[in-house]
Amino acid sequence: MARTERVARVARGKRGLVAVPTRAVTVLGAGSWGTTFAKILADGGSDVTLWARRPELAREITEGKRNSDYLPGVNLPQSIRATADLADAVGQSSMVFVSIPSQTLRSNLAALAPLIGPNTVVVSLMKGVEKGTGLRMSEVLELGLGIDRDRLAVASGPNLALEIAREQPTAAVVSSASLGTAESVAMVASNRYFRSFVNTDVIGTEFGGVLKNLIAVAIGIVDGVGYGENTKASIITRGLAEMTDFAVAYGGRPETMSGLAGLGDLIATASSPLSRNNTAGRLLGQGYSFSDVVERMHQTAEGLSSVAPILTLAAARGVDMPIVQQVSQVLAGTLNPRDIAPHLTTDSLEPQGERPNDGRQNRGGSALRRPFQRAFDQLRNGRRGSPSD
Ligand SMILES: NC(=O)C1=CN([C@@H]2O[C@H](COP(=O)(O)OP(=O)(O)OC[C@H]3O[C@@H](n4cnc5c(N)ncnc54)[C@H](O)[C@@H]3O)[C@@H](O)[C@H]2O)C=CC1
Numbered sequence: 138m139a140r141t142e143r144v145a146r147v148a149r150g151k152r153g154l155v156a157v158p159t160r161a162v163t164v165l166g167a168g169s170w171g172t173t174f175a176k177i178l179a180d181g182g183s184d185v186t187l188w189a190r191r192p193e194l195a196r197e198i199t200e201g202k203r204n205s206d207y208l209p210g211v212n213l214p215q216s217i218r219a220t221a222d223l224a225d226a227v228g229q230s231s232m233v234f235v236s237i238p239s240q241t242l243r244s245n246l247a248a249l250a251p252l253i254g255p256n257t258v259v260v261s262l263m264k265g266v267e268k269g270t271g272l273r274m275s276e277v278l279e280l281g282l283g284i285d286r287d288r289l290a291v292a293s294g295p296n297l298a299l300e301i302a303r304e305q306p307t308a309a310v311v312s313s314a315s316l317g318t319a320e321s322v323a324m325v326a327s328n329r330y331f332r333s334f335v336n337t338d339v340i341g342t343e344f345g346g347v348l349k350n351l352i353a354v355a356i357g358i359v360d361g362v363g364y365g366e367n368t369k370a371s372i373i374t375r376g377l378a379e380m381t382d383f384a385v386a387y388g389g390r391p392e393t394m395s396g397l398a399g400l401g402d403l404i405a406t407a408s409s410p411l412s413r414n415n416t417a418g419r420l421l422g423q424g425y426s427f428s429d430v431v432e433r434m435h436q437t438a439e440g441l442s443s444v445a446p447i448l449t450l451a452a453a454r455g456v457d458m459p460i461v462q463q464v465s466q467v468l469a470g471t472l473n474p475r476d477i478a479p480h481l482t483t484d485s486l487e488p489q490g491e492r493p494n495d496g497r498q499n500r501g502g503s504a505l506r507r508p509f510q511r512a513f514d515q516l517r518n519g520r521r522g523s524p525s526d
């Protein structure tokens with residue numbers, strides 16, 4: 138029987154009990170997220186092969202059903218197999234999920250491209266943009282693998298790996314230009330503790346995952362300095378507005394940013410000590426230099442690499458990103474972490490978080506608030522004026 142046709146389980150259909158075929162899927166990258174996602178897929182009934190770079194890790198996963206470096210104390214499903222051979226890992230899989238650090242994706246594509254079949258769906262689980270090009274991971278995959286957008290998807294959401302590996306319930310969004318592709322991936326990537334929803338806003342979904350990392354670094358800095366909840370709440374709230382302005386400027390939908398891939402992931406990442414971005418920020422806040430932080434981080438903190446390309450992209454579309462700007466200054470050593478207060482750097486009376494509910498951008502000022510802004514400007518310039526003039 139072909140790997141793609143294995144029977145996973147028996148389910149009740151219209152005509153009684155029917156066999157549900159197991160789908161052969163591959164996960165590339167046996168770090169904390171790749172291994173956790175392999176577990177999600179296996180617990181959803183798929184036949185999963187995991188690609189690990191190191192043969193000894195592949196052996197530990199296949200024989201011991203453990204990944205002790207990345208997921209200590211977690212037992213992996215018996216059905217998961219790992220290999221260090223990329224061709225063996227991809228085999229005849231109908232879906233390939235990619236979970237390696239964003240900055241390494243490009244260098245893996247030449248080896249991967251010839252292995253991808255004409256109908257294979259490729260799903261990015263990564264949350265970074267490529268330094269130098271500013272491309273999103275699905276764009277790097279599209280260009281590097283030469284496959285149609287309809288066969289590409291991204292998955293994102295409040296998904297701290299260790300919590301999910303411990304089977305704590307959560308949800309995610311699977312997004313593709315093709316709704317059918319998103320739905321078929323979401324069905325495979327769902328089980329009793331993990332639920333995938335779908336949308337077609339690939340840009341918003343992908344940028345949500347990238348941008349929340351940057352805000353999580355800022356929150357980590359605040360934690361490290363020792364500031365409290367008011368500072369963090371201000372940065373989270375205005376961070377969401379900053380994320381939304383950016384994503385909308387690049388064609389994402391504002392509602393995506395208030396969903397799981399935006400606000401949901403922002404809350405999870407900004408508030409959890411499990412977050413590597415938050416941890417990196419905390420070390421910066423405690424006074425460690427950027428190079429010290431990089432040395433101390435044993436896992437991927439995507440936010441550190443995304444700051445520069447995101448600021449370049451923001452400048453190209455005229456998007457103001459005071460929080461990301463200050464994170465960049467702390468990383469460069471030009472801003473004392475104690476001085477982090479992005480909401481104090483703006484002259485505007487109109488906080489970015491206060492936008493109308495119709496999803497339109499608010500940068501020019503809503504009709505309602507414009508008179509107040511004018512009055513404020515007049516007062517500041519030493520002239521009297523009434524808020525209604
Ligand atoms: N850990 C988490 O909770 C989540 C992570 N993600 C995203 O998943 C992606 C992967 O992150 P993690 O698994 O957490 O990172 P990790 O640091 O735990 O693991 C990275 C994996 O990539 C491998 N790797 C390193 N350099 C490589 C290279 N040059 N070529 C191929 N493989 C290489 C490592 O051996 C390791 O297996 C990131 O983009 C991250 O933002 C997304 C959601 C949740």
Ligand SMILES: O=C(CO)COP(=O)(O)O
Binds near residue numbers: 298350402406411438
């Ligand atoms: O993306 C994540 C949670 O959704 C993981 O965040 P960190 O990469 O900061 O650990």
